[in-house]
Amino acid sequence: MLNRTSIFKIYLILIGMSLTVLHSSWINASDIDKKVLNGLQIHGFLSQGWTKTTDGDKKEKNDFFGDSSGKEGSFAFRELGVNASHRPLTNLQLSMQLLSRQAGEDSKGGIRIDYGFLDYTVLTTETKEFGVRLGRTKNPLLFYNDTRDVPFTRPSIILPQSIYFDRVRNFGLASDGVQLYGESRSEWGDITAQFSAVFPQVGDTSTEVGVLGRKYPGDLKTRLSYIGRIMYERDGGRWRFAVSGAHFNIGYDPDLNDPLSTGSFRFSPLYFSAQYNAERWSLTSEYAIRHIERENFFNRGVPDSNFTGESFYVQGIYRFNPTWEAVLRYDVYYADRKDRDGNEFQAATGRPDHSRFAKDLTVGLRWNITPSIMMRGEYHRVNGTGWLSTLDNPTFQSMTVVQPDNPQPLNPTDQHWNLFAVQVSYRF
Amino acid sequence: MAARFTDFLCCILLLLLLLGVTPATSGTIDNVSVEVVVHPSIAIRDISRNSLRAIFGMRLRAWQDGSPIRVFVLPDEEPLHQLFAKVKLNIFPYQLRSAWDRLIFSGTGQAPFLVSSEEEMRVRVATTPGAIGYLKRVNIDDGIQILHVE
Numbered sequence: 289m290l291n292r293t294s295i296f297k298i299y300l301i302l303i304g305m306s307l308t309v310l311h312s313s314w315i316n317a318s319d320i321d322k323k324v325l326n327g328l329q330i331h332g333f334l335s336q337g338w339t340k341t342t343d344g345d346k347k348e349k350n351d352f353f354g355d356s357s358g359k360e361g362s363f364a365f366r367e368l369g370v371n372a373s374h375r376p377l378t379n380l381q382l383s384m385q386l387l388s389r390q391a392g393e394d395s396k397g398g399i400r401i402d403y404g405f406l407d408y409t410v411l412t413t414e415t416k417e418f419g420v421r422l423g424r425t426k427n428p429l430l431f432y433n434d435t436r437d438v439p440f441t442r443p444s445i446i447l448p449q450s451i452y453f454d455r456v457r458n459f460g461l462a463s464d465g466v467q468l469y470g471e472s473r474s475e476w477g478d479i480t481a482q483f484s485a486v487f488p489q490v491g492d493t494s495t496e497v498g499v500l501g502r503k504y505p506g507d508l509k510t511r512l513s514y515i516g517r518i519m520y521e522r523d524g525g526r527w528r529f530a531v532s533g534a535h536f537n538i539g540y541d542p543d544l545n546d547p548l549s550t551g552s553f554r555f556s557p558l559y560f561s562a563q564y565n566a567e568r569w570s571l572t573s574e575y576a577i578r579h580i581e582r583e584n585f586f587n588r589g590v591p592d593s594n595f596t597g598e599s600f601y602v603q604g605i606y607r608f609n610p611t612w613e614a615v616l617r618y619d620v621y622y623a624d625r626k627d628r629d630g631n632e633f634q635a636a637t638g639r640p641d642h643s644r645f646a647k648d649l650t651v652g653l654r655w656n657i658t659p660s661i662m663m664r665g666e667y668h669r670v671n672g673t674g675w676l677s678t679l680d681n682p683t684f685q686s687m688t689v690v691q692p693d694n695p696q697p698l699n700p701t702d703q704h705w706n707l708f709a710v711q712v713s714y715r716f
Numbered sequence: 717m718a719a720r721f722t723d724f725l726c727c728i729l730l731l732l733l734l735l736g737v738t739p740a741t742s743g744t745i746d747n748v749s750v751e752v753v754v755h756p757s758i759a760i761r762d763i764s765r766n767s768l769r770a771i772f773g774m775r776l777r778a779w780q781d782g783s784p785i786r787v788f789v790l791p792d793e794e795p796l797h798q799l800f801a802k803v804k805l806n807i808f809p810y811q812l813r814s815a816w817d818r819l820i821f822s823g824t825g826q827a828p829f830l831v832s833s834e835e836e837m838r839v840r841v842a843t844t845p846g847a848i849g850y851l852k853r854v855n856i857d858d859g860i861q862i863l864h865v866e
Contacts, residue, residue, distance in 0.1 A: 327784075331820050373826055378777055378784045383823025403823045410779060414767055426822045434822040441817045469824075473770055524769045524807040525815065567808050605811070610793060655857060659792055 299332040327375030334438045335713035337365030343702035350673060350705045353454075354392040365711070367389040367451045369402065377606050379409035380418075389437055393679035394455055394494040402426075402437065403462050407454035408676045415474060421467040427460060428467070428482035428517040430574055431561050436461070439713035443572065443605060443615055446666050446709060449577045449675040450599035450621030451559070456498030459488035459536055459555075459577040463513065466488055477522040482516040491540050497678050499553045499582070500590050505543035508553075513537050530561040540585065551585030568607050575600040577625075613654040613668070621674045646674035668707040673693040676701060748852050750800045752863040753838075755847040762864045769805050771848060773815050774825045779846060787828035788840050788849035796834065799809055800850045 311583035324517045339353045340361030354364030371385035384404035390397035405423030407465040412418075435441040436452060446454070453460065465486030472479045484685040490496075498507060517532035536555040542548050559579040578597040582590065601619035608614070622628045623644040629640030652666030673681075681701055752768065758779065763771075770776035771785055779785055790797040792813055819825025827866045831837045834855055840847040842859040856862060 327818075327826060331827065333821075369821075371821065371823065373820075373823060375784075375826060378782065381823075385821070385823060405823060407824065409777075412776075414770075414780065415775065417775070421824075434824075435818055438817070438821045441821060467769065471775065473766055473775075476765065478770075524773075524805060525811045526807070554863070565808065565811055610810075 301378070311660060317372060327381075328372070329374075329606065330370065330372050331716060332370035333367065333438055333440065333713060333715040334369075335367045335711055336363070337367075337709060337711040338363055339365055340708045341705055342708075343705040348700050348702035349681075350676055350701050351392065352676065352707055354556045354680065356392075356707070361708075362392070364390055364392055364475040366397065367439060367713075369437065371402075379412060381407040387437055391454065392458070392677060394677050405467075411604040415472065417469075417471040419469055421469065424462050424464045424484070425467045425484060426462045427486075427488075427515050427534065428484065429460070429515065430517075430559050431530065431535060431563060431572065433460065438439065438715075439664075439711060440662060440715050443603060444617065444650060445666050445711045446650075446668070446707075447618040448601040448603070448617060448650075449648065450601060450619045450646065451574055453498075453675060455675060455679070456495055458492050458495050459490050459510075459538070461489065461678075463488045463515065465512075477520055477527075480517075480519045480521070482515075486513055487511070487565075488513050488536055488538070494677070494679055499538060500548070501542075501584070502589070502678075503548045504548050506548060507543075509539035509541045511537035511539050511552075522583075526565050528561070528565070531559070532559040547587050548590060549584060549586040551590065552581075552583060554579075554581040554704070556580075564627050567715045570605040572603045572605070573601065595624045598622045611656050613625070613656075615650065615652040615654070617648075617650040619646075619648040620651065621648075621672070623674055640673070640676075640700065640703070642672045642673055643676075643701070644672075646670055646672035646676075662715075663711070664713075666708070666712045668709075670707060672703060672704050673701045673705075719795075727783055739756075748796075748799070748854075750796060750803055750850050751853050751856060752800075752804055753841050753851050753856060753860045754863050755841060755843075755845055755854065756859065756861050757845060758861060758863070760863070761861075762866050765804075768865055769807065772801075772805055772812065772828070774819055774828060783846050786844050786847045787838055788831050788844075788847060789828045789833060790837065792810050792866070796850070796852065804850065805856060 295661045338361050339356040341350050341352055341356040343350060351357050354362030356362040368388040369385055373381060373383040375381045385402040386399055387402035388397050388399045389395040401424060403424050403426050405421045405425050407419060409417060409419035410661065428434060430441060430451065432447055432452065436447060453674065463484060463486035467482055467484040469482045487510040490510045493503060496503055496508055513536045515534040517530055519528065519530040521528050531659060534557055538553040539550045540548060542550060557576055559574060559576050561574045576599040581594045583592045599621045601617055603615065603617040607613045616639065627633055628645060630644030633644050634641040648668050648670045650668045651665055652664060655663045657663060766802060774787065774862060777785055792809055798809045801807055801812055816827050820827050831840055834851060837849045838851060838855060838860060841847040
């Protein structure tokens with residue numbers, strides 16, 4: 289389970305980066321100060337998590353981030369990241385982050401470039417800024433998406449899954465292309481806007497399973513997509529509001545003798561976010577409405593479909609002191625807002641109705657042991673399996689349509705289940 | 717069984733929330749005034765709270781003449797840092813931390829320079845062109861310049 293090679297590679301890169309920084313200090317000790325002042329910075333994080341799932345019936349099992357329903361839970365949740373940024377000129381920055389994430393079957397722990405881009409600020413005044421970013425940028429969506437794999441920036445170990453899907457995640461993370469950004473600061477608040485014309489990342493198995501229902505011989509093809517966000521922050525971030533959205537386009541390149549044709553998949557989510565920050569507590573809510581369209585695959589397993597999903601969560605964070613923090617959240621997911629209980633879906637496909645929704649009540653605690661070491665624990669009570677990973681729970685992966693005379697699959701998932709998680713994180 | 721456990725946890729948490737609504741007694745230093753300080757070469761004497769927030773939020777990166785702004789801060793847990801954030805920026809220290817982390821880990825900005833003591837702060841701000849930081853009024857000497865917040 290331990291992906292030792294990738295961890296080793298990350299360490300090698302880390303050492304390499306440190307050497308690059310330190311190199312000049314061997315020649316001349318004062319150079320390191322100069323380098324720092326000239327804007328070379330290196331930061332990173334690593335984390336180890338544990339997940340355990342239980343339910344009432346021993347025959348049924350729900351797995352989250354690995355074999356969590358096993359006796360000892362799953363330790364297959366690990367995040368490692370290191371980034372470097374360099375600002376050779378006041379209005380020019382180069383940034384890159386390497387990331388290795390392991391979380392069950394969906395993320396196997398290989399190293400990938402999380403982001404890597406050139407940021408040029410075309411115009412900057414005391415109250416305004418306008419610029420362009422070229423390369424792979426984080427998708428500007430919602431409040432947490434830009435830094436979603438950094439444990440310290442999340443409100444909980446596991447982000448609200450109704451909106452921050454971890455089972456189909458890669459095309460939501462970062463994309464290659466151009467991003468324009470602008471900022472305006474005034475007495476009545478700050479407005480930040482980002483707009484990207486990009487090609488999303490679609491080359492992994494979990495995206496393919498998410499889009500097509502299971503693995504097929506051909507490959508998904510990335511197509512020009514658009515992402516944007518406008519954020520309004522008042523009183524230095526006491527109030528924060530954001531509207532963000534995207535229009536993701538994904539195509540399909542069939543293999544020889546492929547059962548599928550050159551179909552297309554469109555994912556168009558629209559998000560509304562609001563947050564209030566007081567000294568002791570923060571209240572956050574985000575709402576999503578997702579339009580999904582799939583057509584022209586000409587296969588019974590991948591029928592044309594056109595539906596709209598809906599999600600929201602409400603979350604309260606309370607800070608007892610700088611060391612201890614608690615979180616309480618209610619998170620709701622509906623795969624299809626016209627079939628919230630999944631009855632129509634069950635009647636049409638024979639698959640369980642509870643795979644079409646999920647209602648998750650979460651309580652958690654965060655302990656900042658030192659400013660750079662953090663430990664967390666949380667408990668989720670979940671009704672529904674809407675966001676459970678298809679790859680970790682391969683019940684239907686092999687059978688796209690259950691035969692009417694055998695409607696019960698072999699390894700059923702349980703509608704009501706519990707998820708416990710613990711995570712230790714380090715940052716620098 | 718598990719549902720009851722959840723209800724129980726929720727009750728506890730709500731209770732704690734209610735208890736916590738009582739005003740926070742700040743563990744910061746009393747009777748100490750904090751001032752924004754800059755390198756002596758900086759020509760301006762006054763700054764708006766908005767611009768100060770943008771500077772310490774690492775979003776405003778250049779002085780009016782185009783030279784880079786170099787931000788120096790004490791560690792998050794230092795009482796003077798917390799006092800500075802509340803009094804001069806009118807935000808909570810955890811908000812500064814989240815704002816920095818959003819920039820650092822998305823590649824869209826950089827972290828401020830961290831100094832470990834007020835003495836180091838005084839020396840670094842006095843000797844680094846374009847530097848800005850904060851100090852207790854009693855620790856400010858002629859080698860450094862105070863910036864008034866409007």
